[in-house]
Amino acid sequence: MEAVMDMGLSGKRALVTGASAGLGRSIAAMLAAEGSSVVVHGRDPARTHAVAGEISAGGGNAVAVLGDLASSAGAAAVAEAAGEVDILVNNAGYYDDRGWSELDDEQWSQIYQVNVVSGVRMIEHLVPGMRRRGWGRVITIGGGLALQPAATLPHYTATLAARHNLTVSLARELAGTGVTANVVAPGAILTEPTRDMTLRAAAEHGWGPGWDAIEKAASAKWFPNDIGRFGRPEQIAAAVTFLASSHADYISGADLRVDGGTVRTIS
Known part of the structure; x- marks a missing residue:
């Protein structure tokens, strides 16, 4: 008989930010396939509703929520619409192909708001409920460039490093609560x-x-x-799903690299 690993996600509710395309879309679909009800977040109405519709058409449980997490009001509205969430996947973010000479201080501030502060806002809104219920998962999508930055994209790679760093701090803050915080760090997907x-x-x-x-x-x-x-988006989704699962109760503050060995370190 073929063995099946039950992820223990039936009855859990997950919010995946930036889920209207790319990695977020794959993550939302896999969490739903494992039994979670999924809140699909995005800013584009057509794409966000399309992803939620695809999941529902496939037998999953999904709703779409729209909002700009780069503003306090937008993040609060998304959190309120999402309701009580057991699994928060901080995936939303962006990058542009700019180097040092092409950036000004406003662009540095803007990408930090979108890639870092937006995730912090969702943590502040949703993690207190996880604490009260005694169970939760915060999974942040990072990247290998946080550890091995290149000369290009300095503003983007700095935000990745911040995402990795704040996740470890959060994991320590949540010690003993039943809530874990981890990073999945994709390579080129x-x-x-x-x-x-x-x-x-x-x-x-x-x-x-x-x-x-x-x-x-x-x-x-x-x-x-x-x-x-x-790499393929489904491989990132599988890593997120595992860290969200009941099998990952003993993992917190970890950096799970899914990069084909691009980052070569044992630290």
Whole structure:
């Protein structure tokens, strides 16, 4: 008989921020497949409702909630609409392809509000309820660039480092409460924007022919890893689902890297 690992998520309620596309969409779908009721958050009404509709059509339980987490009022409205949440996945964020000479102090402040303070707002709204109920999960999507930053994207990589750091602090704050806080740190993941960017680079550098050769070349030149390809959104979703599960009760303050070995450290 085939063994099945029950994640213990039936009856739990999860809020996935930034779930209208990409990693958030995959995370929301997998949590729903494991029995959670899912609040799909986004800013674009059509895309956000489409994701919630897809989950519901597949037999899952999902609702859409709209709001801009970069403002105090927007975050409060999202938290109120979400209600009591057992699992908070802080996924929402953005990056742009700017270097040091292209950034001003306003752009540094803006990305910090979106990528860091927005998550802190959701923690402040939702974690007190988890404490009272004696069970909860806070899972933040980080990235390997938090540990090994490059010369480019300094504002973005700094926010990743902040997300990793605040998660460890939160885990210590929550010691003994039944609520855990962890980071999932993706490497380069094959989302639609990543594919589009890779195809543009392939045309410029002569990678190919065919997607398999392009992906192999991109993996070797952009983000050398031990697997030799991009990761897939479902692999990030699986890591989040495990950390949300009853099997991860003894894991808190951890950084789960899902990057094919891009970050080579045992610390």
